[in-house]
Amino acid sequence: MTPALQRERDIVPEVQPAPFDVDTVRRDFPILGRAVRDRALVYLDNAATTQKPRSVIDAMDRYYEEENSNIHRGVHLLSQQATFTYERARGRIAKFVNATEGAEIVFCRGTTEAVNLVAHGYARPRVGAGDEILVTHMEHHSNIVPWQMLCQETGATLTVAPITDEGELDLSGFADKLSSRTRLVAVTHASNVLGTVNPIRRLCDLAHEFDIPVLVDGAQGAPHLAVDVQALDCDFYAFSGHKLFAPTGIGALWGRRELLEAMSPYEGGGSMIQSVSFEAIIFAELPNKFEAGTPNIAGAIGLAAAVDYLNGLGMERIAAYEDELLDYATERLLSVEGLRLFGTATEKVAVLAFALQDAHPHDIGTILDTEGVALRTGHHCAQPLMQRFGVPAMARASFAFYNTRHEVDVLVSSLAKVKEILG
Amino acid sequence: MSELRELYQQVILDHNRKPHNFGPLDTANRHQEGFNPLCGDHLHVYLLLTDVGVIDDIHFDGSGCAISKASASLMTQLLKGKTADEARARFEGFHAMVTSDTDAPVDLEAAGKLAVFAGVREFPMRVKCATLAWHTMKSALEGEATDPITTE
Numbered sequence: 001m002t003p004a005l006q007r008e009r010d011i012v013p014e015v016q017p018a019p020f021d022v023d024t025v026r027r028d029f030p031i032l033g034r035a036v037r038d039r040a041l042v043y044l045d046n047a048a049t050t051q052k053p054r055s056v057i058d059a060m061d062r063y064y065e066e067e068n069s070n071i072h073r074g075v076h077l078l079s080q081q082a083t084f085t086y087e088r089a090r091g092r093i094a095k096f097v098n099a100t101e102g103a104e105i106v107f108c109r110g111t112t113e114a115v116n117l118v119a120h121g122y123a124r125p126r127v128g129a130g131d132e133i134l135v136t137h138m139e140h141h142s143n144i145v146p147w148q149m150l151c152q153e154t155g156a157t158l159t160v161a162p163i164t165d166e167g168e169l170d171l172s173g174f175a176d177k178l179s180s181r182t183r184l185v186a187v188t189h190a191s192n193v194l195g196t197v198n199p200i201r202r203l204c205d206l207a208h209e210f211d212i213p214v215l216v217d218g219a220q221g222a223p224h225l226a227v228d229v230q231a232l233d234c235d236f237y238a239f240s241g242h243k244l245f246a247p248t249g250i251g252a253l254w255g256r257r258e259l260l261e262a263m264s265p266y267e268g269g270g271s272m273i274q275s276v277s278f279e280a281i282i283f284a285e286l287p288n289k290f291e292a293g294t295p296n297i298a299g300a301i302g303l304a305a306a307v308d309y310l311n312g313l314g315m316e317r318i319a320a321y322e323d324e325l326l327d328y329a330t331e332r333l334l335s336v337e338g339l340r341l342f343g344t345a346t347e348k349v350a351v352l353a354f355a356l357q358d359a360h361p362h363d364i365g366t367i368l369d370t371e372g373v374a375l376r377t378g379h380h381c382a383q384p385l386m387q388r389f390g391v392p393a394m395a396r397a398s399f400a401f402y403n404t405r406h407e408v409d410v411l412v413s414s415l416a417k418v419k420e421i422l423g
Numbered sequence: 424m425s426e427l428r429e430l431y432q433q434v435i436l437d438h439n440r441k442p443h444n445f446g447p448l449d450t451a452n453r454h455q456e457g458f459n460p461l462c463g464d465h466l467h468v469y470l471l472l473t474d475v476g477v478i479d480d481i482h483f484d485g486s487g488c489a490i491s492k493a494s495a496s497l498m499t500q501l502l503k504g505k506t507a508d509e510a511r512a513r514f515e516g517f518h519a520m521v522t523s524d525t526d527a528p529v530d531l532e533a534a535g536k537l538a539v540f541a542g543v544r545e546f547p548m549r550v551k552c553a554t555l556a557w558h559t560m561k562s563a564l565e566g567e568a569t570d571p572i573t574t575e
């Protein structure tokens with residue numbers, strides 16, 4: 001452990017578990033108090049983006065009001081303070097995913113950029129014609145398209161591990177796809193549509209038998225599950241701030257030090273170099289090598305504030321509360337006649353994708369909106385998954401720990417209105 | 424709720440349930456595919472265009488929401504027997520109506536049967552649904568390449 005991280009551990013106090021009080025929690029999120037079309041907002045689009053607690057908004061305001069300056073450059077006080085706050089944020093985020101050191105956390109715009117960083121910096125020099133990249137049928141486009149582009153450029157093949165009708169990964173199908181030609185496995189921690197939680201540790205064990213590194217798309221995993229990259233034994237873990245109660249435009253890639261060190265930089269520019277002449281460049285050490293240009297400083301500070309907030313609540317308590325809410329919501333939705341759920345895996349995060357009779361998801365979305373219920377309709381950036389289930393689109397209610405049973409009831413009663421109107 | 428009733432008028436719901444001129448047109452000499460990648464709406468418009476530029480027959484098929492299906496259905500009813508120029512003019516008028524300011528009065532006479540779509544103005548995200556079939560029809564008239572057109 002680096003001295004910086006050791007200090008982090010000393011600074012952050014242990015939080016005593018207390019009963020999860022959703023009403024109190026909701027008061028931490030200013031937007032949850034607003035009305036939509038004269039109704040109380042029922043925000044069930046958390047898999048798209050989450051709302052931000054006051055502490056995150058305040059942390060960013062405080063940075064702009066008191067410390068704003070560029071980092072890693074100036075000798076003046078503000079720059080020193082901003083650098084300290086930014087690097088301290090990195091340390092807290094490292095700890096949140098149980099990384100061994102802050103240098104293994106690379107700040108980026110979000111999961112999409114993190115996946116692209118690995119595609120360019122890790123995979124591209126190591127992948128050639130005849131090689132394979134293995135993904136699963138439940139991936140978000142952000143964990144498909146970068147690999148397809150890589151395959152087009154290199155002549156490699158994208159292989160796809162199948163899923164079952166319940167929306168679970170077919171483990172033997174996955175194992176069958178692994179071979180000595182596979183160069184990387186890219187798999188989601190949790191499906192943004194089906195909610196399925198993949199057995200990452202097992203997948204890593206299987207892949208590592210062939211010495212294949214595993215990238216985990218944690219965009220939907222990190223907001224719901226306690227992430228421990230060492231216990232998962234994955235090689236890269238990518239996640240987005242805005243799905244983790246932090247601002248948009250910030251996210252992080254965790255990678256094993258030896259892999260990150262072996263990787264080429266993704267973008268060139270300031271901050272990522274040790275020295276530059278017109279004849280030669282020496283790249284900076286980790287993680288600066290991957291952070292060209294002035295980063296999203298306020299975003300990183302906001303992300304660390306979100307992580308602090310989540311630690312305060314406790315990810316285990318969050319997961320337990322959400323499990324109960326998911327059970328309740330599943331039961332209530334299944335009681336709606338003509339409703340079909342997509343994704344009935346045993347291990348799920350609180351995401352419920354559904355169809356209702358012949359109603360098109362877009363019409364469902366508009367009618368629910370007039371009841372104050374915000375949910376997502378469409379293909380959810382997972383068109384191959386839509387094809388797997390034979391539908392062009394789905395409606396999706398995705399929950400966070402600030403959602404309530406009452407909100408589930410509003411969703412269900414609003415679905416009755418959908419039936420009433422569309423008949 | 425009134426805005427919703429305004430959007431999902433009975434005429435629209437009826438056309439959604441029982442769309443007119445639905446299915447491929449064997450005699451068609453123009454065909455275009457339309458796609459709204461955002462919501463997955465996907466339809467085909469088939470035209471039989473005479474030498475003098477009259478739409479002798481028009482069909483559509485595909486999948487989509489109530490608004491896009493009803494709009495396509497009503498469009499085929501209105502355009503059968505019209506000239507290509509009349510069809511384009513009708514589209515312009517329709518497009519202007521659904522994208523107009525919600526306070527602006529609707530010219531009911533000009534809009535005719537299409538006035539039922541005035542409620543779309545309250546739901547800007549749904550304008551693309553209402554216009555997908557029309558964009559596709561226009562593209563089919565122009566006999567453009569067969570690449571799908573999108574409303575994105």
